[in-house]
Amino acid sequence: MLKPETRRPIIGVSQCLLGDAVRYDGRSKANIIVTRQLSRIFDLVAVCPEVEAGLSVPRPPVQLTGDINNPELTGRDDPSINITALMQEYCNTKPAELKHLSGFIFKSRSPSCALNSAPVVIEGRCANETRNGMFAQAMKDHHPDMPVIEDTCLTDKSIDNFIRAVKNYSR
Numbered sequence: 001m002l003k004p005e006t007r008r009p010i011i012g013v014s015q016c017l018l019g020d021a022v023r024y025d026g027r028s029k030a031n032i033i034v035t036r037q038l039s040r041i042f043d044l045v046a047v048c049p050e051v052e053a054g055l056s057v058p059r060p061p062v063q064l065t066g067d068i069n070n071p072e073l074t075g076r077d078d079p080s081i082n083i084t085a086l087m088q089e090y091c092n093t094k095p096a097e098l099k100h101l102s103g104f105i106f107k108s109r110s111p112s113c114a115l116n117s118a119p120v121v122i123e124g125r126c127a128n129e130t131r132n133g134m135f136a137q138a139m140k141d142h143h144p145d146m147p148v149i150e151d152t153c154l155t156d157k158s159i160d161n162f163i164r165a166v167k168n169y170s171r
Ligand code: SF4
Pocket: 014, 015, 016, 017, 022, 023, 024, 047, 048, 049, 050, 051, 107, 110, 112, 113
């Protein structure tokens, strides 16, 4: 869907990639391809699922654990922390609010935002497989045709393909 006043497609971005200090360690992961290149083409909507779900900055880091197909979100350093229900509640409503987006750039390896690159820890060891972060999975379930990409895949050819896909999706 195009915003009539700008005619630019709107895409979501994991907020730390925009240079906002929202990560668990109080830092950002600014990505200059997003901030300098793609920001000239698209309107960017910042989304940090962990902060929007109610977590603080900084906060104890979490990781996917337990079951590769249905993992929980538990504390990396403190296993007594479990934010699975909190994040699921957020994921039940947020994707529908983002139906105006025409694409999404996710942060790699994040238990919330990764696209098939989030490690899953099972019985104290990383599983061979990786998977989508909990919010990224919810977005893919709700918007299966929306173009999505991870920061680590923003290479020249992939960027061109992503830009083309977003423009087609927004028509
Ligand atoms: S990876 Fe996602 S949840 Fe983590 S800080 Fe970035 S936007 Fe927030």
